[in-house]
Each structure stands twice: as structure tokens, then as C-alpha cells.
Amino acid sequence: MRNDSIRNIAIIAHVDHGKTTLVDAMLRQSGIFRANEELVERVLDSNDLERERGITILAKTTGVRYHGVKINIVDTPGHSDFGGEVERALKMVDGVLLLVDASEGPLPQTRYVLVKALEAKLPAIAVINKIDRPDARIQEVVNELYDLFIDLDATEDQLDFPILYTNARAGIAKDSLEDSSGNLRPLFEAIVKHIPAAPGDPAGTLQILVANLDYSDYLGRLAIARVFSGTLRLGDEVGIVKLDGSLQKTKITRLYSFEGLKRVDETVGKPGDILAIAGVEGINIGETVTSAETPNPLPRIQIDEPTIVMMFTINTSPFAGREGQYVTSRNLRERLERELLTNVSIRVEEAGSTEAFRVMGRGELQLAILIETMRREGYELMVGKPEILTRANNGELQEPLEMLVIDCPDLFLGVVIEKLGGRKGKMTKMVNHGSGRVRLEFDVPTRGLIGLRSEILTDTRGTAIMNSLFHGYIAWQGDIPTRPTGSLVADRAGKATAYAIWNLQERGEIFITPGTEVYEGMVVGENARAVDLDVNIVKEKKLTNMRASTADEAIRLVSPHILNLEQAIEFIRDNELVETTPQSIRLRKKVLQANKR
Ligand SMILES: Nc1nc2c(ncn2[C@@H]2O[C@H](COP(=O)(O)OP(=O)(O)OP(=O)(O)O)[C@@H](O)[C@H]2O)c(=O)[nH]1
Numbered sequence: 108m109r110n111d112s113i114r115n116i117a118i119i120a121h122v123d124h125g126k127t128t129l130v131d132a133m134l135r136q137s138g139i140f141r142a143n144e145e146l147v148e149r150v151l152d153s154n155d156l157e158r159e160r161g162i163t164i165l166a167k168t169t170g171v172r173y174h175g176v177k178i179n180i181v182d183t184p185g186h187s188d189f190g191g192e193v194e195r196a197l198k199m200v201d202g203v204l205l206l207v208d209a210s211e212g213p214l215p216q217t218r219y220v221l222v223k224a225l226e227a228k229l230p231a232i233a234v235i236n237k238i239d240r241p242d243a244r245i246q247e248v249v250n251e252l253y254d255l256f257i258d259l260d261a262t263e264d265q266l267d268f269p270i271l272y273t274n275a276r277a278g279i280a281k282d283s284l285e286d287s288s289g290n291l292r293p294l295f296e297a298i299v300k301h302i303p304a305a306p307g308d309p310a311g312t313l314q315i316l317v318a319n320l321d322y323s324d325y326l327g328r329l330a331i332a333r334v335f336s337g338t339l340r341l342g343d344e345v346g347i348v349k350l351d352g353s354l355q356k357t358k359i360t361r362l363y364s365f366e367g368l369k370r371v372d373e374t375v376g377k378p379g380d381i382l383a384i385a386g387v388e389g390i391n392i393g394e395t396v397t398s399a400e401t402p403n404p405l406p407r408i409q410i411d412e413p414t415i416v417m418m419f420t421i422n423t424s425p426f427a428g429r430e431g432q433y434v435t436s437r438n439l440r441e442r443l444e445r446e447l448l449t450n451v452s453i454r455v456e457e458a459g460s461t462e463a464f465r466v467m468g469r470g471e472l473q474l475a476i477l478i479e480t481m482r483r484e485g486y487e488l489m490v491g492k493p494e495i496l497t498r499a500n501n502g503e504l505q506e507p508l509e510m511l512v513i514d515c516p517d518l519f520l521g522v523v524i525e526k527l528g529g530r531k532g533k534m535t536k537m538v539n540h541g542s543g544r545v546r547l548e549f550d551v552p553t554r555g556l557i558g559l560r561s562e563i564l565t566d567t568r569g570t571a572i573m574n575s576l577f578h579g580y581i582a583w584q585g586d587i588p589t590r591p592t593g594s595l596v597a598d599r600a601g602k603a604t605a606y607a608i609w610n611l612q613e614r615g616e617i618f619i620t621p622g623t624e625v626y627e628g629m630v631v632g633e634n635a636r637a638v639d640l641d642v643n644i645v646k647e648k649k650l651t652n653m654r655a656s657t658a659d660e661a662i663r664l665v666s667p668h669i670l671n672l673e674q675a676i677e678f679i680r681d682n683e684l685v686e687t688t689p690q691s692i693r694l695r696k697k698v699l700q701a702n703k704r
């Protein structure tokens with residue numbers, strides 16, 4: 108039984124290929140906004156970090172109507188660290204729009220999301236986006252997409268996907284390049300035609316899968332859920348099969364559907380509906396809302412394992428508690444427990460004491476976003492260098508492997524290959540598009556990627572584009588050399604002076620500005636040599652040297668290299684930590700006192 112008035116789709120793609128922009132256009136053209144209503148760009152990227160970074164971090168649901176058909180759309184993040192969001196989104200839908208940038212073509216995350224969609228047996232509509240780009244190479248990209256499907260052992264049926272050509276920014280979709288369409292109509296038509304109508308028997312046993320959580324100040328915790336079978340009426344008593352298998356009986360008293368950016372009150376939920384359920388205490392992702400009498404839970408959501416781990420501890424620096432509101436181990440524990448409820452792709456373990464936790468995730472960016480979010484909420488904490496999670500397989504020690512794609516001007520080919528060689532990377536493919544840029548593919552241990560991005564960007568003067576994808580496990584590859592430099596470490600507390608910085612700046616790069624308060628053991632710069640160097644960065648100029656005022660003007664400071672959170676995390680060594688507070692990001696040695704190091 109299928110409900111022909113509902114289509115559920117997820118939009119999936121590599122990062123920046125235009126998913127959220129396409130959703131904007133779909134929202135605009137579905138007529139849910141008043142003609143004069145101003146819509147901000149990428150309206151679904153609604154949280155602060157998403158707007159600042161211009162990326163989607165959390166999957167979001169929205170709904171539009173096209174000729175009487177309700178189309179629920181789940182916009183997903185394209186960055187590989189947030190792959191867990193994609194896996195979950197795919198549980199709610201009956202098909203996908205697979206977007207590919209008309210110039211960049213399929214990239215690692217295109218492959219990842221397509222693997223997931225094929226595994227879930229979801230039909231795809233291919234959308235070649237950004238056809239307006241002057242460097243678009245549409246036909247080639249279409250061929251590359253077919254190659255990718257074939258490479259992933261797609262069936263005949265799966266290979267028979269429709270292709271649309273879009274300019275998401277202008278809100279135009281075309282069935283063929285000659286098509287003179289000036290709007291998204293061909294896309295809406297294709298969705299209604301090619302994405303299967305939502306299946307499920309309205310008279311069957313109630314089965315609603317909670318696939319996401321959201322939070323509203325007004326409504327509290329919201330479960331975002333998809334009805335697979337049965338009919339839910341407002342006020343019905345239902346059972347919730349919890350993750351531990353137990354049954355919680357409750358009444359559903361508040362139910363909403365998605366219309367554009369709004370949640371609309373609903374009194375019934377039918378198969379195919381994607382709903383928000385409010386007012387249910389403790390409801391979690393992966394749980395099934397079902398009949399209280401004859402419960403029939405849906406399979407649990409399986410998602411990929413984490414590949415990296417970072418130690419999170421309370422702040423023990425001399426400046427602890429100065430800037431943050433939440434500083435105790437209890438604060439930290441509760442916050443991490445709260446994160447586990449919505450962020451299903453991370454894991455947290457206690458690490459030997461109540462003050463330290465091993466936080467596991469899919470990548471540095473995912474964990475950096477968590478830390479950044481916590482800073483903004485008023486937390487102080489310290490984090491250690493990211494480490495990869497190894498595993499034992501039949502007695503063999505294995506480590507995670509990534510497929511890495513680097514796109515750079517051919518002039519930097521040599522340095523890039525050399526750099527990857529040092530990190531145990533094996534080149535698997537090299538394509539020269541003839542445009543002066545080359546695309547290189549490597550298999551490289553995940554370990555080898557830590558800190559790589561900043562080095563490659565420096566080596567290629569900011570011109571390289573780098574993307575990677577978890578690609579299974581390989582035997583442990585032995586030592587990989589880390590950063591070839593040491594740290595400049597403050598040897599006493601005080602305020603950094605321009606004079607001291609001026610004296611030190613020839614030794615390496617300085618991370619702080621004059622006037623910054625430092626403590627003993629704080630890392631204030633990078634030593635050009637391989638060893639750490641204790642330095643006095645608070646040294647005042649002797650008064651006897653102050654004869655001429657012109658001498659002061661001679662102090663020319665190189666502008667400091669202020670590290671952001673991700674750079675700081677990439678920079679630190681095993682014996683160093685990053686201290687984060689709402690106002691500051693400091694680097695420090697684990698052991699602060701110079702004579703104890
Ligand atoms: N020229 C051109 N630019 C586009 C088009 N569609 C999107 N863009 C631009 O591409 C950039 C990325 O767009 P987003 O919509 O944020 O991409 P996304 O796929 O949602 O990115 P993530 O969610 O972070 O994976 C933005 O600067 C858009 O304005 C298009 O059709 N043509």
C-alpha cells in the first residue's frame with residue numbers, strides 16, 4: 108500500500124555542491140513565502156556555527172507541496188565528519204537527490220553518500236548542479252557519475268537513474284541542457300515521478316522510527332520521526348520501545364508536521380509522514396513509537412564506527428575558572444552525556460578518572476565543532492592531540508585508512524607527492540584535466556591526515572583542495588613522523604611584552620600578541636628547531652637601554668600567527684594540550700613546570 112500524496116527525499120552530496128542552496132530554491136518556488144518575504148541565503152543552515160562556516164552540520168527536515176503532493180526534504184551535511192547525519196537521514200526517506208558539482212564532479216563524499224544510498228536500496232535522481240559555472244564540464248561529470256555507480260556495483264535498475272541539470276542559485280532545473288526551463292518545475296516533476304510514493308498500511312500496527320532529535324525553547328525536546336505503518340492519533344496511548352528493549356507507555360499529546368520553515372499542528376500521523384513529536388520525556392534516536400499492546404519495534408539504526416579519539420578533561424591551567432561558567436568535572440560529564448543523545452556518531456568513555464573522558468568521533472572537524480559549541484555555551488575544558496582508533500583483527504593490529512583526493516595546480520605535484528609519501532600515502536590515481544590542475548588520489552592512514560591540511564595549504568600557497576573519506580582498515584603502517592618543529596614555551600607567568608616578542612620572533616613563529624597573559628608552561632610559539640625551547644616572553648627592556656625613544660619605534664613585530672581551534676588541535680603534540688574557554692584558546696605543555704618536564 109502506498110500513499111501517493113507523499114514523497115520523502117534526502118539531498119546528499121559532497122561538501123559545498125549546493126544542497127542547501129537547492130532547498131532554498133525549492134522553498135521559494137513552492138509558494139510558502141509571501142511574495143515580498145525576504146529569505147536569507149541557505150536559510151536551513153540556521154545555527155551560528157553553520158552560518159559562520161558556510162557549511163551544514165546537522166541534517167534538517169522541511170516540507171513543500173507540489174500539486175497536492177507533500178514532499179518532505181531532508182537536507183544533509185556534505186562534510187565527511189558528519190556522515191552519521193546522512194546515515195540517519197536515509198532512514199526516513201524513500202529516495203535521494205544526489206547532487207554533483209558540474210565542475211568538481213564526484214568527490215570522496217559523493218562516493219560515501221552514494222554507497223549508503225545504494226546499501227539502503229534507495230532510488231536516486233542525479234542532479235548536476237552549478238551548470239552556470241564557467242568551468243563546468245557537464246558531460247564529463249555525467250560520465251564520471253556513471254563510472255562511480257558502476258564502480259560501486261550498482262544494479263541495472265540503480266544505473267537507470269534520471270539526470271537533471273540545475274543552477275540552484277538561480278532556481279532553475281532542466282531535463283536536458285537544451286531545455287529552456289526557467290524554474291524548478293522539472294525537478295519537482297522528477298521527484299513525483301521517480302521517487303516511490305510512501306509505503307505502509309494505515310491500518311497496520313503502529314511503527315514510527317525516531318531518526319533525529321531537535322530542541323525548541325518553547326516545546327522542549329522534539330523527536331523527528333517517520334511513520335512506517337499504522338495511524339497515530341493525537342492523544343492515543345502508545346508504547347515506546349526503548350534502546351534497551353523496555354517498553355515505555357505514554358500519550359502523544361503534541362504532534363507537528365513540516366511546512367517550509369514552520370512546524371504545523373497535526374492531529375493524525377499516517378504512513379509516510381515525517382513528524383515532530385513533543386512532550387515525550389527521554390525519547391531517543393533509534394527508538395520506535397508503536398502499539399502499547401502489541402509492540403513491534405523497527406530495527407535499530409546502525410551507523411559507522413568512530414575512527415578518532417580525543418581526550419577531554421577539566422581545565423587545570425593556572426587560569427582555570429577565570430572565563431568560563433561551567434568548569435567542574437560534573438559539568439563536563441553532563442554536557443557530554445547530553446551530546447550523546449543527539450550526536451549518535453560519537454562515543455564517550457571515562458578515562459581512568461572522573462575528570463577525563465575519551466571522546467570518539469569521525470574526524471577532527473566533528474570534535475572541533477563540539478568543542479567550539481561548548482566554548483560558546485560557557486564551558487572551559489582541555490583537549491589532547493587526536494589519535495586514531497586502531498583495532499585488532501585476527502591478531503593483526505590495524506588502523507583506519509582514508510581515500511584522499513587532492514586537487515592542485517600541476518606545479519605543486521612534486522611537493523604534494525613527497526609530503527604524502529612521508530605520511531605513508533600510496534598514490535592510486537592521477538588525472539590531469541588539462542586545465543593546469545591535477546587530481547591525485549591516495550590511500551593514506553587516517554593518522555597521516557592529522558595536521559596535513561595546513562601543511563598542504565602552505566606548500567601549495569593555498570591553492571590545493573583536499574578531501575578524504577574513510578576507506579576501511581589496513582595493517583598498522585609503523586611510525587609516521589609528526590611536525591618537525593618544537594614549541595616555544597613560556598618559562599614564567601606574566602604579560603607578554605613587545606620587546607620580548609621582538610627578540611624571539613626570529614626563532615620561530617609567535618602565537619600571541621603583546622599584552623597577552625601567559626603562565627609557565629604555556630606554548631607561545633613554534634620553534635623552528637625540532638626541540639622545545641623555554642623562553643622569557645614577559646621580559647621588559649632594561650631601563651638603561653631606553654636612552655632614545657626612537658629605539659622603541661625600531662621594534663617591528665611580525666604579526667602573530669593566532670591559531671584557531673582546529674589549527675591548535677592540529678599543532679599540538681602528545682605532551683601538549685589545548686585549553687579552551689569562552690574567550691581564549693591557549694596551548695600548553697601537559698607538565699607546566701619547566702624543571703619537571
Ligand atoms: N555558481 C553556482 N553556485 C552555486 C550553485 N548552487 C550553490 N552554489 C554556491 O555553492 C556554495 C555552497 O552551497 P551550499 O548550498 O552551502 O552547499 P551544500 O552542499 O549545502 O554544502 P554543505 O552542506 O556544507 O555540504 C554557496 O556559495 C552557493 O552559493 C549554483 O547552481 N551555481
Ligand SMILES: [Mg+2]
Nearest residue numbers: 126127162163
Ligand atoms: Mg548544506
